[in-house]
Amino acid sequence: MRRPLLPALAALVVVPALRAQTPCTDWRMIVDADGAGHEITWEVLDAASGLPVASGGPYMNNSSNVQLVCLPLNAAYRLVVHDSGGDGICPGGYALEDPSGERVIDNMGNGCTYGALSALSNNLGFTNPIGPDRMLNSEPQSASCSRLNYLSNDFFIATPNPAVNAANGDGYQFWIFDPNGTYSRRVLQSGVVYNGWADADPNDACYLRFAWFQTNPVPFNVLLNIAVRTRINGVFGEFGPVCQAMVLPAAPACQSTRLVDHPQHPDLSCGVTRSFGGTDQLHAISLAGATDYRFRFVTDGGGFVRQIVSGGATITLNWTTLPLSDGAYYDVSVQPSFDGGATWCPFGPVCTVLIDNSPAAAPRALPANAAEAPRVRTTADGVELFLSAACSWRVLDVQGRVLATGRSDGGGWQEIALRGAAPGVHLLQFAGPDGPQSLRFLLP
Numbered sequence: 039m040r041r042p043l044l045p046a047l048a049a050l051v052v053v054p055a056l057r058a059q060t061p062c063t064d065w066r067m068i069v070d071a072d073g074a075g076h077e078i079t080w081e082v083l084d085a086a087s088g089l090p091v092a093s094g095g096p097y098m099n100n101s102s103n104v105q106l107v108c109l110p111l112n113a114a115y116r117l118v119v120h121d122s123g124g125d126g127i128c129p130g131g132y133a134l135e136d137p138s139g140e141r142v143i144d145n146m147g148n149g150c151t152y153g154a155l156s157a158l159s160n161n162l163g164f165t166n167p168i169g170p171d172r173m174l175n176s177e178p179q180s181a182s183c184s185r186l187n188y189l190s191n192d193f194f195i196a197t198p199n200p201a202v203n204a205a206n207g208d209g210y211q212f213w214i215f216d217p218n219g220t221y222s223r224r225v226l227q228s229g230v231v232y233n234g235w236a237d238a239d240p241n242d243a244c245y246l247r248f249a250w251f252q253t254n255p256v257p258f259n260v261l262l263n264i265a266v267r268t269r270i271n272g273v274f275g276e277f278g279p280v281c282q283a284m285v286l287p288a289a290p291a292c293q294s295t296r297l298v299d300h301p302q303h304p305d306l307s308c309g310v311t312r313s314f315g316g317t318d319q320l321h322a323i324s325l326a327g328a329t330d331y332r333f334r335f336v337t338d339g340g341g342f343v344r345q346i347v348s349g350g351a352t353i354t355l356n357w358t359t360l361p362l363s364d365g366a367y368y369d370v371s372v373q374p375s376f377d378g379g380a381t382w383c384p385f386g387p388v389c390t391v392l393i394d395n396s397p398a399a400a401p402r403a404l405p406a407n408a409a410e411a412p413r414v415r416t417t418a419d420g421v422e423l424f425l426s427a428a429c430s431w432r433v434l435d436v437q438g439r440v441l442a443t444g445r446s447d448g449g450g451w452q453e454i455a456l457r458g459a460a461p462g463v464h465l466l467q468f469a470g471p472d473g474p475q476s477l478r479f480l481l482p
Contacts, residue, residue: 369388
């Protein structure tokens with residue numbers, strides 16, 4: 039009577055062993071929950087079988103969450119987010135990042151726009167790994183890879199791929215989709231095409247103009263994701279990371295902007311270290327039609343405020359009156375003007391910038407005596423910090439947002455409460471007698 043049980047017992051042993059041999063990489067599912075976090079769940083489905091390979095939730099109310107998901111390589115997947123209350127994540131949202139931090143679905147800050155279910159239409163999804171092609175971040179039109187003020191005559195630009203040969207009919211396929219599933223459109227720009235751009239440009243196919251959509255046009259005022267992939271010798275690659283985008287029916291009366299905050303952007307200016315008095319610069323997100331940008335630097339809780347006007351979205355950190363101080367942290371915001379400075383739009387979000395005039399403007403070496411070296415250890419409510427000298431400090435997340443500030447008397451361990459901080463890599467910055475220093479640590 040016991041013999042029939044043997045195959046089942048063997049299966050229980052063999053199947054996990056086979057799964058363990060499948061190479062996988064760690065992806066990150068990020069969820070900013072609303073006041074009903076217990077209603078939020080999600081699952082990643084295998085695109086071929088429709089079976090779940092990972093899931094998460096529910097969550098604590100009003101919490102920020104990061105969960106690692108190990109997805110097998112060389113496969114395709116779908117992400118489905120559920121809200122049992124039927125009112126989405128309002129306010130809040132979610133995003134899915136690959137192992138290098140590139141987002142393949144970005145619905146952050148957009149949770150109020152769906153009900154019980156958020157997923158791409160037509161059972162579409164993503165691959166592991168994603169492709170290398172991406173949007174061009176260095177152009178003023180897409181300075182942050184999260185531009186929410188496109189007009190229909192604007193261009194979205196792919197980074198030129200040297201393997202694309204227009205004479206062979208190679209090109210770029212753009213994918214514009216709503217993470218909530220209300221819209222999906224793929225457009226191939228191949229060869230030397232006319233789309234309103236100078237068609238003498240060998241990279242003409244890199245430019246996509248929204249106004250040229252005749253069928254299934256891009257919807258206005260909807261948060262969209264845009265990705266791109268190449269077609270070379272008739273073969274499509276995989277889509278690369280997404281950028282958030284929104285197309286407006288008309289330019290808003292007054293727009294706000296901020297320092298460039300995309301981690302992969304070459305002009306990243308949020309949460310960075312810069313020197314003052316030389317050629318170092320900060321870059322704001324450029325807005326179409328803006329004539330001037332006013333940069334505001336605040337420190338000491340508002341005890342010091344310096345505003346500088348620039349004729350472009352970049353400012354060089356070098357002036358005489360009220361200069362910035364070495365070793366100080368500044369909260370920096372930007373406001374644009376569209377009429378030569380006669381009137382100004384509101385200041386945008388704040389970013390933290392550290393001024394360090396040391397030769398390399400980089401984290402200093404730790405003390406030779408390990409017992410005196412700065413150290414961080416996690417606790418149930420946050421972290422404990424050890425500093426051997428009196429100094430001020432700040433804790434920032436990977437986006438440069440300040441989570442906590444304070445001052446150490448150098449007397450030993452000091453407790454820092456970080457309740458609600460998302461798991462992942464964080465940065466401790468402190469400025470004492472030896473100058474500015476930085477120390478990375480991981481919150482589990």
